[in-house]
Amino acid sequence: MNGPNFEKYELIPVIAQDDETGVVLMLAYMNEVAYQETLSTKRVCYYSRSRQKLWRKGEESGNVQELKSIYFDCDADTILVKVVQVGGAACHEGYQSCFFRKIDPESKSVSVEGERVFDPSQVYGKK
Amino acid sequence: MNGPNFEKYELIPVIAQDDETGVVLMLAYMNEVAYQETLSTKRVCYYSRSRQKLWRKGEESGNVQELKSIYFDCDADTILVKVVQVGGAACHEGYQSCFFRKIDPESKSVSVEGERVFDPSQVYGKK
Incomplete structure (x- = not known):
């Protein structure tokens, strides 16, 4: 297997875990564009299902997630990212x-x- | 919020994390029946999307997951279980x-x- 299977699944769930403490921070989704952007920028980019567009985490709040490492599972249908959560809150x-x-x-x-x-x-x- | 929102989502993704080490073990899904069984037996029960039935994790392999604690997220659309993974492998x-x-x-x-x-x-x- 060469990576998450975006040919089979348009959206793949992504678990974000704090790289230092192991705390599970959140679950969100990536499409292939978000995945490729995450690899190239080393900053986590999701795909927002509600807004139906790329979600560069922290764009608004400043709480970006710096990518430390990235894994995919045995079925190639889930991603795990280990991150540094800037600002401390996901x-x-x-x-x-x-x-x-x-x-x-x-x-x-x-x-x-x-x-x-x-x-x-x-x-x-x-508001 | 009183728990995961099974009225809105038939299936909810579940992150299983090793209670002691914090290692993220797997991601699977629960429907409401699986969720209720997990709470009452304190042994993790998923819903298998491929087999379309309850999946009592470890039924075949013996590698059951004992529930230590259970959380749900801010959108009530993801569950986190902290478990003891019997046999050491998920x-x-x-x-x-x-x-x-x-x-x-x-x-x-x-x-x-x-x-x-x-x-x-x-x-x-x-086989």
Whole structure:
């Protein structure tokens, strides 16, 4: 296998992991253009499914992701990027990781884990 | 938000991470039935897109995933499970992680990172 199989899958899910701490930061998607741009710029570029265009992560917030290494899985249908998350927060809600909501398997209640790195209203502006 | 949004998404991608080491093991999918079974049994159950049925990970190989904790992301469209991977290998190719193929951004060549934990032909039998 030579890489993720964009011939079979137009969009491939991408797991972003903090290169130093191993914290899983987020999951997003790449099309082949985003993938090639990520390799050539060494800055992570996704494809936004909602906006239907390339999403250069951090373009607005400044919280870019510098690519340290990139992997694909045994089925060639998922990508893993290890990154340096500039600004310390990957999540638009201001948390380091988008996975800050934890579910208790017994009670099914949800609790927040981790603290806000930034206040979203300061970064993105109030509407 | 009370949990992953299965009303909006029939299948939700699930990142499995080793609870102790932080290694990202694999990505698979859950439907709501698989999700509820995972919570109640504390053993990870996926939904296999290719076989179109519940996939109790490790049923065949014995390499079950014991659930340590479970999270969902800010868009409620991705799940993160932290697990103990029994047998040490999540990948059907015998590697700890399914992400054992690394891409060099410059040359785009692929190298294998990590060693086989088991020989797949011994576990699954030769066809």
